[in-house]
Amino acid sequence: MTHAPLSQxxxxKVYGIGLGPGDPELMTLKAARLIRExxxxxxxxxAGGASFARSIAAEFIAQGTREIVMDVPMTVARGPAQHAYDQGAARIAEALEAGxxxxxxCEGDPFFYGSFMYLFARLRSDFQVEIVPGVTSVTACAxxxxxPLVARxxxxxxxxAPLEDASLRDKIAGSDTVIVMKLGRHFKRVRALIDTAGLTEKSVYIERATGANEVVKPLKDAPETAPYFSMILIVKGADPWL
Amino acid sequence: MTHAPLSQxxxxKVYGIGLGPGDPELMTLKAARLIRExxxxxxxxxAGGASFARSIAAEFIAQGTREIVMDVPMTVARGPAQHAYDQGAARIAEALEAGxxxxxxCEGDPFFYGSFMYLFARLRSDFQVEIVPGVTSVTACAxxxxxPLVARxxxxxxxxAPLEDASLRDKIAGSDTVIVMKLGRHFKRVRALIDTAGLTEKSVYIERATGANEVVKPLKDAPETAPYFSMILIVKGADPWL
Known part of the structure; x- marks a missing residue:
């Protein structure tokens, strides 16, 4: 009879857990269970701010849970953020090696514009990774x-929103339903493009869907400036009567 | 002092509840609570078959819950299905009127290719409606x-998939990540289009993500035929290293 050496x-396992759009009750049963356990x-x-992800999950985090916090600087250059994920991945790897x-x-879904991808890229070849999908801001906004977003x-x-005008214009024209995300400082420009396309009446502006301070307005009544966590839904069709 | 008449x-309220892609644990806490209550x-x-939606929710349905079943015929003409939703909406309205x-x-999310839209269209002007978003098959497949679906x-x-070749070809070419849904009898044609575009190596085929009998394969190894609940993910970019 042989024994594996004690060092083995x-x-x-790493879990990338989607927490949904903001309302903690829109977390999946699986996400809530895995966080509790x-x-x-x-x-x-x-940039040293509070974690939106942690705030969604807060009520499920047990006393004494160890927290690995990755402070990601917001710079135009990618190096500093990549360095923060390198360090975070190394600390996560250490815990994984220890069993x-x-x-x-992850806010929303880990694989839909989620920063979890940066950790996934660093850890997937050495460790088992499981992704738990979450409700995205897209369906939450709808x-x-x-x-209704899309039918038939x-x-x-x-x-x-940071895409160039020509690209935004073409893609807005070529689709029945369009979601413009990450508005922030691009809001005014995107709004003008939608207006020129004659689609303002078919557009809704949403900030922080399902979260505290949620804002939902027809685009024509939207505020002058938009935060990063805001989007515009343009729905040309989705009429289930026809 | 006046009293409202007893008849008032x-x-x-109607709730359109997203149940997620198939694994009951991917239901949101809110969906599970509302179904239980x-x-x-x-x-x-x-067409008289079992309800996939009901099977996802089954363990949360309390004894004695009344069930309004809408049997929707699968015909090319829309009339018969619309008639089934008319009748379903009328029965739901009766319960709502009674307080x-x-x-x-709803499988997945109610407003993402969901049949709930047909009820929503019939009930929204007379009754209060709340939509509870769910995890879609898109992020479940990823x-x-x-x-990873999309970054930056x-x-x-x-x-x-039922769209015409030219439309599919253009839109596949014009996007970093493409999800082709509702494959069914269009599978062979879509597969040929992806192959001609040189994207087979970047494509994954998925059936019934997170559900029983889930299938995940590189598109080149996919089976000959595909059911309705299957999709292809084409991911050209989503590389978080760069």
């Missing part, structure tokens, strides 16, 4: 705006 | 394929 601890959680904070599972908290054979396109 | 019962639930069945809330079970300023397009 079974490696832990976790002995180690990890999440990014932006602990690590639950990484829900709070009471605006309609096409839906998701566009980040 | 407070009307019930419901005295009336409603859901469609297709009962009605929880409508999770089980371990394939990448564009994502969702295409129903």
């Amino acid at each position: 601890v079974k490696r832990g 976790a002995s180690v959680i990890a999440y990014p904070t932006l 602990q599972d690590v639950v990484v908290l 829900a709070v705006a009471q605006l 054979n309609e096409v839906m396109t998701v566009l980040p | 019962v407070k009307r019930g 419901a005295s009336v639930i409603a859901y469609p069945t297709l 009962q809330d009605v929880v409508v079970l 999770a089980v394929a371990q394939l 300023n990448e564009v994502m397009t969702v295409l129903p």
Whole structure:
């Protein structure tokens, strides 16, 4: 009878957990369970601010859970942020090597514009990774705006607002339903493009869907400036009567 | 002092509840709570078959819950299905008039290619409606394929497979990430288009993500035929290293 050497601890597993759009009750049962059971959680904070992800998950985090916080600087150059993910991945890897599972908290869904991808890229070749999908801000916005997204054979396109005018214009024209995300400082420009396309009446502006301070307005009544966590839904069709 | 007439019962509210992609644990906490508390639930069945939505929610449905079943015929003409939704909406309206809330079970998300839209269109002007968003098959597929969907300023397009070749070809070319849904009998044609575009190596085929009998394969190894609940993910970019 042989024994594995004591140093061969079974490696832990990384979970990338989607927390949904903001309302903690829109977390999945699986996400809530994994967070409650976790002995180690990890999440990014932006430029030293509070973590939105942690705030969604807060009520499920048990006393004594170890927290690996990755402070990601907001710079135009990518180097400093990449360095923060390198360091975070190294600390997560250490816990995994010691046999602990690590639950990484992700706003929305981990694979939909999520920073979890940066950790996934660093850890996937050495460790077992499981992704728990979450409700995205896209369907959350449609829900709070009471605006069906797509029906039957309609096409839906998701566009980040920082794209160039020509690209935004073409893609807005070529789709039945368009979601423009990451508005922030691009809001005024995107709004003008939508107006020129004659689509303002078919557009809704939403900030922080399902979260505290949610804002839902027809685009024509939207405020002058928009935060990063805001989007415009343009729904040309989605009429289930026809 | 005046009293409201006894006949003015407070009307019930309709909930359109997203159940997520198939794994009951991917239901949101809110969906699970509302189903557990419901005295009336409603859901469609297709052509007399079992309800996929009901099967996801089954463990949360309390004994004695009333079930309004809408049997939707699968015909090319829209009339018969519309008639089934007319009748379903009328039965739901009756419960609402009597002061009962009605929880409508929806696979995935109610407003993302969901049949709930047909009920929403019929009930929204007379009754209060709340939409509870759910995890869509899109992020579920990305999770089980371990394939990040979109990062940074990448564009994502969702295409129903029944679209014409030219439209599919253009939109596949014009987006960083493409999800082709509702494959069914269009699978062979879509596969040929992806192959001609040189994108087979970047494509993954998924059936019933997170559900029983889930299938995840590189597109080149996919089976010959595909059911309706299958999709192809084409991810050209989503590389978080760069």
